[in-house]
Amino acid sequence: MARRRERFPVLAGALILVVLVVWLAGGWLASGPLERQLEFDVGEGEGLSALADDLEAGGAVDSATLFKLRARLLGGGTEIKAGSFLLPKGASEATILEILKGDKVIRRLITIPEGMPSVMVAERLMANKDLVGPVSAPADGTVLPDSYDWQKGEPRAAVLKRMQAAMDKTLAELWAKRTARTVAKTPQEALVLASIVEKETGKPEERRMVAGLYSNRLRQRMLLQADPTIIYPITRGKPLGRRIRQSEIQAVNGYNTYTMIGLPIGPITNPGRDSIAAVLDPAETDALFMVADGSGGHVFAATLAEHNANVAKWFALRKARGEM
Known part of the structure; x- marks a missing residue:
């Protein structure tokens, strides 16, 4: 009889332990209170305690205290990654922790198109209300056009730094990988010429040809006569919105290639990877002139006589369209 009385507390304790484990596991695996999908942000270095409080405040768990307890006992480690995550409707506590420990971070991208000048890059960063802190327009040619990840609350300057590091790399x-055909003597000269190529053609397949043409002009010490170099000192690369004035064509400055021989003193936009590659491996061509062909591209010529004939065709086409 005494032996049975001794066993009773042991059995009772074991039963309580089983009930406790079932209760903990049940709460860990059961559907949670989320009524709709939730975008949940985890800050850099945020600990489990603060995380649990945020989950409770966001309605993802019923109790921050119980979530912390279950996470420590049943979560298999609580190393959480910074970023933004999507928590599905009714997600269990186990599912929530699994998501926050995983790699399915929401990718937020900011895209810098090829040929976007730095003044507009800064404007795009400043227009993003989920980034913080000021940012000034960097020098043109220092930002690589591409799509970049960013996180809520990240400094704009940090995002810009990644864009510039990408260009350097x-x-x-x-x-x-440059070839012997390039006229660029330094990486900076390559950027300057690439920025002109970027602005002069909207057709990817023309980049190496345009690069070849301007390379020929530089070798022969001809004026480059690239219209975008006239516009740059006026707008810092933004669209001019009107026709170029004769006084602007004749302006003398460090960019206007109608009044100076050689390259401008700096890039006139942020060239993309393909335009940089084009000036470092330009097409083998004898072309020295080009004019629009009416389709968004250009027709090229090796002599002034050929070029004048092409210009006449272009003017005739514009008259037929009612543009002149």
């Missing part, structure tokens, strides 16, 4: 990689 890309330029170094492409410079190492």
